[in-house]
Amino acid sequence: MATSPSSSCAQSAPVLPDGLLDAFSRQRVLVVGDIVADEYLYGETDRISREAPVLIVRYESSVVKLGGAGNAAANLRALGADVTMLGIVGKDAMGSAVRTEAERQGIRLVTPLAEGLTTETKTRVLAGGRNTRRQQMLRIDRGQKKLLPEAEDALAELLRREAQSCGAILVSDYGAGVLCPKVIAEVLALAAEGKLVCVDSRYNLAAFTGATLLKPNEAEFEALAGVHAPDDARLAQVIAETRARMRAKALLVTRGSSGMVLSTEDGILTIPAYGTHETVDVTGAGDTVAASLALALAAGASFAQAACLANISGALKVRKAGTVTVSRRELADEMECPS
Numbered sequence: 001m002a003t004s005p006s007s008s009c010a011q012s013a014p015v016l017p018d019g020l021l022d023a024f025s026r027q028r029v030l031v032v033g034d035i036v037a038d039e040y041l042y043g044e045t046d047r048i049s050r051e052a053p054v055l056i057v058r059y060e061s062s063v064v065k066l067g068g069a070g071n072a073a074a075n076l077r078a079l080g081a082d083v084t085m086l087g088i089v090g091k092d093a094m095g096s097a098v099r100t101e102a103e104r105q106g107i108r109l110v111t112p113l114a115e116g117l118t119t120e121t122k123t124r125v126l127a128g129g130r131n132t133r134r135q136q137m138l139r140i141d142r143g144q145k146k147l148l149p150e151a152e153d154a155l156a157e158l159l160r161r162e163a164q165s166c167g168a169i170l171v172s173d174y175g176a177g178v179l180c181p182k183v184i185a186e187v188l189a190l191a192a193e194g195k196l197v198c199v200d201s202r203y204n205l206a207a208f209t210g211a212t213l214l215k216p217n218e219a220e221f222e223a224l225a226g227v228h229a230p231d232d233a234r235l236a237q238v239i240a241e242t243r244a245r246m247r248a249k250a251l252l253v254t255r256g257s258s259g260m261v262l263s264t265e266d267g268i269l270t271i272p273a274y275g276t277h278e279t280v281d282v283t284g285a286g287d288t289v290a291a292s293l294a295l296a297l298a299a300g301a302s303f304a305q306a307a308c309l310a311n312i313s314g315a316l317k318v319r320k321a322g323t324v325t326v327s328r329r330e331l332a333d334e335m336e337c338p339s
Contacts, residue, residue, distance in 0.1 A: 033069030033172030
């Protein structure tokens with residue numbers, strides 16, 4: 001697919017290499033990043049407490065899902081990849097839940113000994129009346145962002161070891177400490193050696209100069225570039241300049257309902273938002289896009305093809321509520337019969 005400065009990708013399915021989706025199951029991808037336990041507590045509420053002006057929630061059920069880098073790994077697995085997930089999981093109840101869920105999904109979890117560390121956890125309380133939909137009332141975050149030096153050393157060593165047998169590395173940095181300077185240095189060393197390294201970093205993208213591909217959303221990109229582009233033409237120019245400065249082979253900026261902009265050495269590719277369905281929930285859409293990108297590239301797609309495929313995956317995700325994945329079957333069906 002050509003990527004001249006004025007080129008664009010239509011909403012119809014992109015032309016992909018024959019057998020690309022089938023090749024997903026032959027790829028091994030390493031996810032390194034902040035593994036989060038997404039805990040959902042559901043309950044019913046019908047009155048205000050006498051103790052304080054707050055709702056009383058009668059507990060009904062709870063579930064723990066893989067969040068953060070875990071959600072990126074889950075998306076890769078749903079697309080058919082062989083996935084190894086590297087990060088910190090504590091020896092606590094949430095850590096046990098993460099291990100159980102990773103095993104259930106067929107994700108290989110690799111984590112150094114983390115004595116005394118609390119598993120990064122986001123607990124959401126969702127409640128409503130007897131016959132109403134449960135809505136989020138409160139979120140409680142716990143965990144620690146500072147690792148001990150020995151944990152940093154162990155992560156870097158494990159990264160070097162695990163990367164040797166993987167075709168791609170997906171960095172999923174949520175700012176919870178796993179992507180410490182030693183791990184970032186190892187990631188960039190692997191990229192310099194020719195390893196495919198895709199980076200999705202919420203707060204520290206500037207540290208990943210030399211990675212293969214960077215995937216910020218528009219706000220993250222503006223923080224990286226240090227400028228707010230007043231129009232699309234200026235945005236494309238700044239994206240191209242920033243990609244060159246970051247020494248990345250590709251820079252993909254996701255813009256929600258405004259689509260995506262991809263910069264490579266061949267030029268700029270503008271990708272309109274896919275489909276006409278109403279957005280239900282954007283939670284985890286960035287992980288879906290990042291997973292699709294990394295896996296498509298590992299399977300032989302060009303940057304343009306991978307970006308257009310990821311655009312479709314992201315659109316499928318935002319039609320669903322909560323932290324959920326997009327499967328290879330869903331993607332294949334959409335490619336065959338666009339909706």
